Amino acid sequence: MQDNSNLSVLVIDPNPGMRGSLQNMLVQSSITKIEFAVNASTAIKQVGKRSYDLILCEYDLDGGGGSDNGQDGQQLLEDMRHHKLIGLSTIFIMITSEGVYSKVVSAAELTPTDYILKPFTVDMLSQRINRAIERRAVFLPTYNLIAQGNLREAIRSAATGEATHPRYVADFARLRADMHVALDELPQAEDIYSGILASKSIGWASLGLARVLFAQDKIEEAENVVTKLIEDNPKFMAAYDLLAKCHEMNGAAYRAQKILEEAVAISPHMVRRLRRLGEVALEAGDVVVAEKSFKQVVSRSKYSEFRDPEDHVKLVKTLLKKGDTNQAGSVIRDMEKSLRGNAAIDACKSISVALLHESAGNTAAAVTELNAAVAAVRLSKGLSSELKIGLARTCLSNRLDNAAAEVMLTVMNDVDSDVSMQDAMSVFVKAGRPDLAEGMNSRLMTQVQELLDLAAEKGNMGDVKGAVQTLLEAQHMAPKNVQVMVALAKAILRQLEDLGWDHPLAEICNTQLDAIRKIDPANPLLPGLTEDYHSAQRKYGIST
Incomplete structure (x- = not known):
């Protein structure tokens, strides 16, 4: 009999009765290292502090009462993976009803290790946990190599796994493709995804193929693949995000907006998608949709561990484009009050206030705040390149040439930025200041x-x-x-x-x-x- 006594477990469930029931079942399975979380926010705090071997997560995290802003277990899993809070070796088992399972099992890009359908017995739970541990043991050599950063050897390990464990051929192939992408070996990843799809239609393989095609600037091919994926599976949400990107690359911001609106209508609680909808709508000139989206982002993120003051800046920009200075001022006050202590708040507040003054024609006050924003950017970490570039453009429009150059230098000095030197130069060229671009290039060299x-x-x-x-x-x-x-x-x-x-x-x-x-x-x-x-x-x- 398998010894699970050393397993560390996190149970995520809003229902105290269910938490107690799961604890009893786990104890009967000789698992005693158990901790609990009542919603997504507390779960994220706990996995941020320590690692767990196993996470048991209820799909319906709000318990039907809306207490967690509608976020479900699938979205929590995606957040944890997106922010790298759990590794590949963490077992994540979703507890759900048969009706929900039939809806999500083929529609999710990131799937749990396993699903347990309610109602279930102690023996059923124990069997699923044992099966998940046995599965992890098969993949652990490859997982360990990935964790070490030894991707070349991990690819070889995954290839060996495919040969020795035919049951997991697709999973090992997916790992190989992911590692080739990480190594920027896109044609190799494309071949793997194509090979999988040649024998079986799998949603994540279609999405993976579309992504590597997109990354190789094969936009039309990527669009065809992802469009077919949505036709076959209208609830494969990540496919909508990529299709919107394809439309954006083709200069069709309005079409990208409509695709994201369709996705949000199907799955309304994913903050990253709502944020992207707001950005695309603002680009397309639809301030009504942009305002609605950014307001939802700010509201849904209120109690999130990933709250970002830049969302307030985007909402302020939208409201000012709409001409609503009063609401913009209220958003700034809310940002200052509710995000006090956030490392990025000074920069975001100064940028927002500068935009407010600029819209009112108070040039001198706007310049003062822009200079304060530049100083804050210099001291802040974690601000997006997009925010900094927007600040540089505003500085240029207010003839603050040196300030704009200083901000763009912070972008180029940020090793985590994906902004190229050419991108940085284009900010000045598009503003009609090629002389500043040349000066910037000289300073960079x-x-x-x-x-x-x-x-x-x-x-x-x-x-x-x-x-x-x-x-x-x-x-x-x-x-x-x-x-x-x-x-x-x-x-x-x-x-x-x-x-x-x-x-x-x-x-x-x-x-x-x-x-x-x-x-x-x-x-x-x-x-x-x-x-x-x-x-x-x-x-x-x-x-x-």
């Missing part, structure tokens, strides 16, 4: 050279990790600069030599070498760097 010098100094002092981190910043600012690529590859190879093998860093090094081969194949340093990389692999017994 100066900063890159300073980072190269700093990295060399750190390397000479023996701070190999510091040198690598500094060069990663330089690489973010100048991703196609061969001098930076060479310096970064050298620094990583030195760290691997001095401190041991590091799978994610080794992959970055390999990516830099591939990029140098494409951009400057005759680079005299390339052969030596390549040999040093293979030598490091041999030293640590890494498969090549």
